[in-house]
Amino acid sequence: MQYQIIGQTVPAVEMTLMSGETVFTQSGGMIWQTPGIQMNSNARGGIAKSIGRMFAGESLFMTNYTATMDQVRIAFGATVPGCIIPINVGQTPIICQKGAFLCAEQSVQLDVTFTKKFTAGLLGGEGFILEKLSGAGMAFLEVDGDMVAYDLAQGQEMLIDTGNVVAFEATVSYEITTVKGLKNVLFGGEGLFLTKLSGPGRIILQTQNFNDFAGKIIARVPKG
Numbered sequence: 001m002q003y004q005i006i007g008q009t010v011p012a013v014e015m016t017l018m019s020g021e022t023v024f025t026q027s028g029g030m031i032w033q034t035p036g037i038q039m040n041s042n043a044r045g046g047i048a049k050s051i052g053r054m055f056a057g058e059s060l061f062m063t064n065y066t067a068t069m070d071q072v073r074i075a076f077g078a079t080v081p082g083c084i085i086p087i088n089v090g091q092t093p094i095i096c097q098k099g100a101f102l103c104a105e106q107s108v109q110l111d112v113t114f115t116k117k118f119t120a121g122l123l124g125g126e127g128f129i130l131e132k133l134s135g136a137g138m139a140f141l142e143v144d145g146d147m148v149a150y151d152l153a154q155g156q157e158m159l160i161d162t163g164n165v166v167a168f169e170a171t172v173s174y175e176i177t178t179v180k181g182l183k184n185v186l187f188g189g190e191g192l193f194l195t196k197l198s199g200p201g202r203i204i205l206q207t208q209n210f211n212d213f214a215g216k217i218i219a220r221v222p223k224g
Helices: 047-055 118-123 182-187 210-220
Strands: 002-006 012-017 022-026 030-033 037-042 062-067 072-077 082-088 094-096 101-105 108-114 129-135 138-144 147-152 157-161 165-169 173-178 193-198 201-206
Touching (some): 012 022, 012 082, 101 129, 138 165, 138 201, 147 157, 165 193
Antiparallel strands (some): 012 072, 022 062, 030 072, 094 129, 108 129, 173 193
């Protein structure tokens, strides 16, 4: 499989497939394709795994696109302004937030995973269930705004505003910490909790939290 990421404001990843190659995405992820591609929607991994993915923010059904001839093209687009990043999951498993997964090669395994600490899922703002990408091959993630990556050393920590974590390597630990100081909680504008990621491993962040952005727009819509 060959691919290129095209577009600036709301990008897409366009893939060139040879006969027999398959990629999959959540329902509605495809934006264009050339003839010679067979589509098959299914509950990837069974109904139980599909329901778990639904709670993680993905669609109940996944769609496979299989090339029936050489040199066919298919594109999958981002849903909001931002960027698309390629991840080689064969190098290391990746944990990503709900809604970050866009598409992947058939050899990539997509599973739901639970945060190691219950409070992280209960209070972290990204849901109790995250997604784990493993296996082999390329996967593609959506990022709101711009992408920033850091390689954390053993024991190195970073505090991140809720919703700005895209993904992190499975070696990184994830938990929630409270903002210190009552005045900071009430007037700091960052809420009560922050996400703490601890190395070793790479973390991928986004400069925008689209849910917060959408909430600000909704708050300004005239009522009645």
